[in-house]
Amino acid sequence: MDKIAVLIPCYNESKTIKKVVEDFRKVLPEAVIYVYDNNSSDDTAEIAEKAGAIVRHEYQQGKGNVIRRMFREIDAECYVMTDGDDTYPAEFAREMVDKVLDRHVDMVVGDRLSSTYFTENKRPFHNFGNTLVRKAINRLFKNDIKDIMTGYRAFSYQFVKTFPVLSKGFEIETEMSIHAVEKNMFVENVIIEYRDRPEGSESKLNTYSDGAKVLMTIARLYRNYKPFGFFTIIAVFLAILSTCFMIPIIVKFAKTGLVPNFPTLIVCCFVYLAAIMAFFVGVLLSTITQKNRQDFEMALQQCDREYKNSMLKNND
Structure with missing residues (x-):
């Protein structure tokens, strides 16, 4: 069992994955870094392996499918999940890990919305969507998670091994948040800095279709849990x-x-x-x-x- 496992799901992130792996190796030198390549058509896997990551593959397309594979295959005392697009600074990972290992927090949420997200993110509908989803879930499920859709989180072993991954795509973060609240798991927020994707790196998130999937996920989980x-x-x-x-x-x-x-x-x-x-x-x-x-x-x-x-x- 690893002490700390850094999980990085990737799809065509060749421009940024080397920096992401190196940054997390500096901040968490004792961690094992796993990059799961999701049918990339560029050199993401090769670059990540050269940077020192353990590279594995998930051939079912979709972030939810990748995370399902990660959670099944990897055993660790603490898991850090981040994206391969270099939007989440690695320097906040130590604080998130300490909360899991020392305070026995089940899920630590990297809160972008309380810091720089609305100024860094140049996609206004993404900003509106994040706010809408946060308010809807906080009202329906009576919780205070500050950032529902962030991809920067830390988990305990107990959370990872008891979380049923049902979503296939980007709605997976919403599912994680609702599951943690509904199952009365210990959740804390860590305010992080957010930076927009560097030039030449494109988001895989479709504002409208993925936004609709997230809203449908909220309705489905509200029906199931409430x-x-x-x-x-x-x-x-x-x-x-x-x-x-x-x-x-x-x-x-x-x-x-x-x-x-x-x-x-x-x-x-x-x-x-x-x-x-x-x-x-x-x-x-x-x-x-x-x-x-x-x-x-x-x-x-x-x-x-x-x-x-x-x-x-x-x-x-």
Whole structure:
């Protein structure tokens, strides 16, 4: 088991990967640096290997797929995840590692949004998207993570080995943040400096399509982790919709004793039934979710025992 593992997912980062590897080797000389190449068409893998990184490959395209592979294959007391585009300065890594190793933090978030992100990032829709996602998640999941979509994080062994990677692309950071909050894991923020990509280096993030995937991920995870709230919203919407159409019928019946629109009345009744069903689906799924949380705590204890056994073997 490594003491510290630096994880760098890469796709066509030949212009910056050498500097990223060298910078992290200076700040964390005891760390093992892993570069996972994701079907790059340039010399990213060769340059990273020459710079001293251990290079491995993930052939399923997408950042989420790369991180899934990393988390499966690498065992370490502390993991540092960063990007290969040289936007995250390595000098903050030591503080992040110390929080994991000394304070037993499960996930340390490299917070760009509290420092230079909005001045360095030249893509206004990215700025708007980060703010929107942060506010949406903080409100829905009642947390205070300062930067939801940052790619600069540090993790404990327990987090990495109990995190189910479901996303395939850039929405993986959002999934990590929500998972940590929902599972009551210890999360802290470290304010970092952010610098925009150097000239000639292009972002792989598509503002609109990847932004839509992130929003869909938030909705999906809210449904999975907070089913009572999710289905109650649906139930209330259906009930209000049905009531709006039924009120004129009731008023007409009160005045004349006649029901002029039987088809509308019948549809309204079915919509009310759908609202009641949605509410009780939320109640049922919230019970299942609570049981899943209990099972997760047991899995976390098992993971902790495995971690301690690995540490004993390392010491021997």
